[in-house]
Amino acid sequence: MSGKLDDSDLDAMLTECEGVIHYRFQDRSLLLRSLTHASIAKTRLDSNERLEFLGDSILGLIVCEMLFQQYPTYAEGELTRIKSIVVSRITCAKLSEQLDLKRFLFLGKGLSGHKAVPPSILAAVLEAMIAAIYLDGGSDSAREFVQRLVRPEIEEAAKSAHGENYKSQLQQTAQKKYGQTPLYRLIDEKGPDHSKCFNIAAVIGSRVFPDAWGPSKKEAEQNAALNALTELRETVSSDQTVTK
Numbered sequence: 001m002s003g004k005l006d007d008s009d010l011d012a013m014l015t016e017c018e019g020v021i022h023y024r025f026q027d028r029s030l031l032l033r034s035l036t037h038a039s040i041a042k043t044r045l046d047s048n049e050r051l052e053f054l055g056d057s058i059l060g061l062i063v064c065e066m067l068f069q070q071y072p073t074y075a076e077g078e079l080t081r082i083k084s085i086v087v088s089r090i091t092c093a094k095l096s097e098q099l100d101l102k103r104f105l106f107l108g109k110g111l112s113g114h115k116a117v118p119p120s121i122l123a124a125v126l127e128a129m130i131a132a133i134y135l136d137g138g139s140d141s142a143r144e145f146v147q148r149l150v151r152p153e154i155e156e157a158a159k160s161a162h163g164e165n166y167k168s169q170l171q172q173t174a175q176k177k178y179g180q181t182p183l184y185r186l187i188d189e190k191g192p193d194h195s196k197c198f199n200i201a202a203v204i205g206s207r208v209f210p211d212a213w214g215p216s217k218k219e220a221e222q223n224a225a226l227n228a229l230t231e232l233r234e235t236v237s238s239d240q241t242v243t244k
Contacts, residue, residue: 010032013104014028014031014032014104016104017031017035017101017104018031020099020100020101020104021099021129021133021145022145022148023133023137023141023145025132025133025136025137026136026137027135027136030051030132030135030136031129031132031136033046033047033048033051033128033132034048034051034125034128034129034131034132035048035101035104035105035106035125035128035129036048036106037105037106037107037108037121037124037125039107039108040106040107040108048124048125048128049124049128051127051128051129051131051132051135052124052125052127052128052131053131054131054134054135055126055127055128055129055130055131055132055134056087056127058130058131058134058142058146059087059092059127059130059146059150060083060087062142062143062146062147062150063083063086063087063146063150063154064079064083065143066147066150066151066154067079067082067083067154070154071158075215076215077214077215077216077219080213080214080215080219080223081219081222081223081226082154082157082158084212084223084226084227085153085157085226086150086153086154086157088226088230089119089120089123089230090119090123090230090233091150091153092122092123092126092127093119093120093122093123093126094153095126095149095150095153096122096123096125096126097122098149099126099149101122101125101126101129102117102122102125105117105121105125107121119233129145130142130145130146133145165222166222166223166225166226166229167182167221167222167225169225169229170182170202170225170228170229173229173232174204177232178204178205180204180205182202182203182204182225182228183202183203183204184200184201184202184203184221184224185200185201185202185203185208186198186199186200186217187199187200187201187211195215196215197213197214197215197220198213198214198215198216198217198219198220199211199212199213199220200212200214200217200220200221200223200224201224201227202221202224202225202227202228204228209224209227209228209231210224210227210228210231211224211227212224212226212227
């Protein structure tokens with residue numbers, strides 16, 4: 001939505017949003033900020049961007065805790081791969097869609113006119129909401145909210161993670177879309193020789209995608225391929241939104 005609501009309409013909207021997320025705020029200004037995109041905020045500090053920054057880390061921590069406890073026999077590489085899927089922009093946007101948070105978003109006129117909200121904005125509002133709940137009700141409230149949302153996503157990702165070959169998927173996508181084969185660039189490595197971790201980025205032509213860590217070069221390349229696939233899918237979704 002764009003523009004301002006009167007106090008009664010705003011209060012009703014926030015109450016409805018609280019019902020959807022099953023959490024009642026003590027400080028509703030946090031909820032309102034989490035729903036406010038930079039395109040309509042007076043300043044960027046009044047938007048949900050800072051909350052998104054915090055929420056991203058909180059989401060990652062809670063998912064890591066869940067994976068560590070739920071899959072005690074899984075090695076680090078397997079846990080990393082599942083986490084990459086669950087905290088990805090694609091999954092966050094999907095969860096935001098499930099909650100229908102787009103109904104409550106405050107967007108600038110250039111965005112509010114589109115029928116479909118870009119996935120990046122949907123993902124951002126979910127992360128901002130997580131941070132708002134954390135700041136309002138503490139870690140237990142945020143953990144309850146996240147666990148309720150992501151548990152099915154974790155189980156689905158765990159089932160598919162073992163057989164998923166993201167490098168193969170990226171190669172097929174890159175060759176079809178760009179006529180090029182992805183390369184993998186070693187960005188960094190840390191740790192002793194017997195226990196190194198590797199940081200690798202996928203590269204298609206001149207485009208370098210977000211890097212990823214892994215306990216082996218093979219795992220790091222798989223995680224980097226997943227990052228590239230995630231970004232490519234977001235780009236396609238955004239392009240489709242713009243052309244509508």
